[in-house]
Amino acid sequence: MSASTPPRSSWAADLALGARMSVGGGRSGWARLALIAIGVGVGVAMLLIVASLPSVVDARTERTDARSIGSGVVEEQGDNTLLTQIVRSGFRDLGVEGRLLQAEGVRVPLPPGVDRALAPGEIVLSPALQRLMDSPDGEAIRGRWGDTVVGTIGPEGLAGPGELTFYLGTDDLDEETATRINAFGNPDEQGGGLGPELLLLGLVGLAVMIVPLASFIATAVRFGGEARDRRLAALRLVGADVGTTRRIAAGETLVGAAAGIAVGGLLLLVAQHVLPPLVPPALTFYPEDLRPAPVLAALVVIGVPVASVLVTLSAMRRVVVEPLGVVRRSEVTRRRLWWRILLPVAGAALLHPLIGGMDDDSSGDQAMVTAGVVLLLVGVALLLPWAVDAVVGRLGRGGVAWELAVRRLQLESGAAVRAITAIVVSVAGLIAIQGTFGAIQAEAEGDGELQGSVFQAKVIDTRSGAVGQEWVDGLTGTPGVRDVVTSTFTLAHVETDPDQLIGVEVGPCSVLTHETGITDCAEGDVIVVATEGAELPTPGTTYVLGEPGSGGGTWELPGDARSATLGEFHLYLSGLPSTIYVTPTALGGADVAEGYESVLVALDPDVPDAVDRLRTTAADVEMLAYVADAEQGSLTGVLGTARQALLAGTIALLVVVGASLLVNVAEQLRERRRPFAVLLAFGTRRRTLGLSVLWQVAIPVAVGITLAIVTGTALSVVLQGGLSAPIGIDWWAIGLISGGAALVVLLVTAASLPLLAGLTRSQGLQSE
């Protein structure tokens, strides 16, 4: 024998041979490649969508900056100035925000997307608002800002196609209540930014999205692993050494990954046109905004094939591919807990900054916590195989379908576990983030003043000196409005000390009981409330009503004034340490100068869209009045947007993991054609096989969801503590997400049954 090693194929030739084998094999080979391409493609599409988020945010910000007014504000009226004011309104649970424009000259600036100046009463609508008004549902909003629609706003003036906005020409503004500008656009305007709570939740949300996707892609590239191992054994027989077989396997994987990237790119193109109409108005964007940031796209395009090859090579470490066949090392190795627990323990340790609450501006802590969440979620993926093994090892006897499933899982649960890893990690992450978000939201609005009140809506009139009767007259008779009461709020100060400010609200008993929560009230009563720790006003103190210097009358706090405790919500609204609630009789005719009107409205629950009809009537009385309602937590603002983003993310993730599971189950069925053929050959009913498929999916899913609930809830509690939110378990969210996941499993199993039927047709069995 020669001393030198005979020539050997090059790396490129090995990779090319692997690539050739991945597209060979006729229908079966193409089916395998298609499953890999779809599996990887869905994951890649989601990653590309995540990689597009910066572009979406930038494009939206660019357009909204272009219509903002910050840099165009001027003091002096001119030929090129206009007065403007924002109008906030809503429709059902959607926010509507428009802008009043009042030209002061003939060369006034035009907002982006508007091609001419608007005369008083003329309105231009966003296309989405136009569609809403034209729809049968839009009856309650139609005409709210007049009927003279003179056009629609162009795309350059909108955050996205779903935005509900308008520009309305007016002549009612004055420089006291409006802003004077000579230009639109504010290139330097910085958005309000996300608070530390939402920033942390956003980072955790991204982690929750990306960890399952990584697991999803890693699973997809291992499709057809058993057939591949057999192929590699044949190659070993004709002289391929271990290194060559690995390179050939890598070549096969690369083709699958490349096909997945191509499919992912196509899905992104589809998503560009399918997603914009589906996202909530607060997140609306144009199709062209959804383009991956080049660096992130490059990371995906390079990272996915590299990661795929690493996953394949890692999977091959579990098997010894010999010329006579494949020896699985994993079959004889029990799954150990000790090393699987290390990652979640490390993750939990990284969450320690959350103990006792986090600093608002500690980016280092946020990075550590995000890393901790990622490790904890990856740890769930590592713990899952052990947990499934531990459970199925203890499962007992049952029907044929049950035993077929249990025995299969006891023999080899790896494929079944891989199929559900993404869904389990998703559920754990979603429970954590939903639970935390729910706590923050409850803190922010759970104490809302309209919750459980006899009044379901409140009209806030920001004009000082407004007349309450105007509102009573204007709103009474509106369909769905049962009762209208008004109150007047004003500042007051101690006569002898103008710096000692206090709030005074004057209104009938129905308002006082609503505002203070007291149960008994009679005309002539006075109720004093103070924040915790603040000193109660002393009876007998004389106050001057109205802003200091406004010339209001004086009034003495009577000795029989009662005290009450108010929720934080009310005190937040007034912004004062204490407020005196007074019935008109108790005021004794003292003059309340320059007070602000609040209008409480009782609505008829049987009248559809009653609050929107109220909004439309209120706009007729005062365009700038804001109508808040009990059902509406936050029509606009970061919290509402984040809530909608979370909902969209949850749905998207469940759809993706559902697709992942379906592809996985299809692959498992394909790999098990031969055992199915044997079972059917001696008379096993197809129904029994179908049930066994269901158990094979459902048992690991049940174990996984339990693990996810425990991990997700624990993580949620820790996050709540770190964000100083009230600690609680959101059973509703847990039920919803777990139920959603269970539903996905059922649907996937149902969807896989036709494939099972196809595989077990007589022609198929003959070939096996």
Next chain:
Amino acid sequence: MTTSPPAASASTHPAPADPGTTPGGALLAAHDLHLAFGPTTALASASLEVHPGEVLALMGPSGSGKSTLLHCLAGILRPDSGRVTYGGRDLTAMSDVERSALRRSEFGFVFQFGQLVPELTCAENVALPLRLAGVGRRDALGTAREWLTRLEVPDVADKRPGQTSGGQGQRVAVARALVTRPRVVFADEPTGALDSLNGERVMQMFVAAARDTGAAVVLVTHEARVAAYSDREAVVRDGRVREQVRA
């Protein structure tokens, strides 16, 4: 660089270097091999020599250890004790890379079910050992087609193994085993899955082609009519080579 079938005039594949023989003239030799699979003893002091160019049939009942002996001779299995020498070198002491190189260049294999790669066409299967040895795709495929013609199955060149009959598939496997002009071809029940007519035809072609290339053949069979193609028969019983008969 490719190798042509023996009927062709030019050989473009480098002939493997002469590995030499032992003092007794053996190209391949097993010395006192022992191998057990758990409690089951497969080989118990098995010894055997294979000479250059000879066709040796290993016979014996099922479970006698003949296939295990063949796998040890080919370097696929390592014995628990004993040595296998090829051209004087200890096969059992070689690394995986060295043994893979041997299988690639100096050994060929024909098994009962062909062990063809289902994803590749028959021509690509035959060309596979050449490509693994670094021969370019075009040359390797050209040589593979010549071999398929030599074995009278040119029509299956562009078909996948699943689209051929059992006899055609085994002839493709024979072509693949011989395409690198190996010194030794190991055949484990090469006609076991074929009917007698097809089996005869495959054996005729296999042995003729092997003799043309000068390759030694180690043939595991339990069929006397297959063993009849050999120069020598060795009978394996209870993991030991009991009799060696000159055919």
